[in-house]
Amino acid sequence: MVGYDPGSATLSPEEAALAGSAAGMVTRAIISPLDVLKIRFQLQVERVSSSRPEGKYRGIVQAWRCILGEEGVTAFWKGHVAAQLLSVCYGAVQFASFQALTELVHNTTPYNSQAGGIHFLCGGMAACSATVACQPLDTLRTRFAAQGEPKVYRNLRHAVRTMYTQEGARTFYRGLTPTLVAVFPYAGLQFFCYNVLRKLLQQDGKTSRGGLQSFVAGSVAGVISKTMTYPFDLFKKRLQVGGFEEARAHFGQVRTYHSFLDCMVSVAREEGPSAFFKGLSPSLLKAAMSTGLTFFWYEFFTNTVSNMKRRR
Numbered sequence: 001m002v003g004y005d006p007g008s009a010t011l012s013p014e015e016a017a018l019a020g021s022a023a024g025m026v027t028r029a030i031i032s033p034l035d036v037l038k039i040r041f042q043l044q045v046e047r048v049s050s051s052r053p054e055g056k057y058r059g060i061v062q063a064w065r066c067i068l069g070e071e072g073v074t075a076f077w078k079g080h081v082a083a084q085l086l087s088v089c090y091g092a093v094q095f096a097s098f099q100a101l102t103e104l105v106h107n108t109t110p111y112n113s114q115a116g117g118i119h120f121l122c123g124g125m126a127a128c129s130a131t132v133a134c135q136p137l138d139t140l141r142t143r144f145a146a147q148g149e150p151k152v153y154r155n156l157r158h159a160v161r162t163m164y165t166q167e168g169a170r171t172f173y174r175g176l177t178p179t180l181v182a183v184f185p186y187a188g189l190q191f192f193c194y195n196v197l198r199k200l201l202q203q204d205g206k207t208s209r210g211g212l213q214s215f216v217a218g219s220v221a222g223v224i225s226k227t228m229t230y231p232f233d234l235f236k237k238r239l240q241v242g243g244f245e246e247a248r249a250h251f252g253q254v255r256t257y258h259s260f261l262d263c264m265v266s267v268a269r270e271e272g273p274s275a276f277f278k279g280l281s282p283s284l285l286k287a288a289m290s291t292g293l294t295f296f297w298y299e300f301f302t303n304t305v306s307n308m309k310r311r312r
Helices: 013-043 060-071 073-077 080-108 116-146 156-167 169-173 176-201 211-240 245-251 260-271 273-277 280-311
Strands: none
Touching: 013 060, 013 073, 013 080, 013 116, 013 211, 013 280, 060 073, 080 116, 080 156, 080 280, 116 156, 116 169, 116 176, 116 211, 156 169, 176 211, 176 260, 176 280, 211 260, 211 273, 211 280, 260 273
């Protein structure tokens, strides 16, 4: 079970961090191609449409073939080192914070730590903590996924040095405002929906860890939360590649935004409100796979840790 549960063997925040980082690492390796597709769509200024082609990418299948033909199969794992560091760090901070917060609720309030509303609040706060801690890695991941050929950044060390020298330390936190605005309801809804769906899928009132139930509940939770908060993810990606126009020129038109509000207004004015959902299709595929696999693997690793503790 995700979160503090006084009725079962409970993990410490440190054990939750270990399980969360392992779940994030395995999940990231699997869903990286969908993440690259999503980012390419989000950053394209031109319309994403197969019926009215304007930009470089017109649909999932066409984009997949285009990237594969021009950049090779390894392009779907561009920025994978930064992405893996992000997933390990984010998973560790998020699940450790969530475990600690739900335990705090149980010990200091009359509320049930396994209630859906508590999971929404604790999930949102845990995600905000993880976002602040991991935002530089998210920016690096986006830059690597966004660049074409020839590469602007040769490796992670070169990217960090170049960005810091040319743009300053604040560049690593580009897009933080829309991220924080979106991440609280996004993660809160994930944990809330997972909590509700997991209970609905339990058989004979018994709680089981891992398995198909965790994957299905996590997938549905990921789709719901991503759909409701998607525009903020697009704004974040647009802001993160500011100052990176040279590497984006190969893909079509480029824009520079001065703030979160400027980005939102400019996208609406130049591309229309529907542009807020560019890349939604691969993003929903990614959200379903990512969230489902994250909860699946988290339950699997926590079950493994609990079994090891009982055998001692």
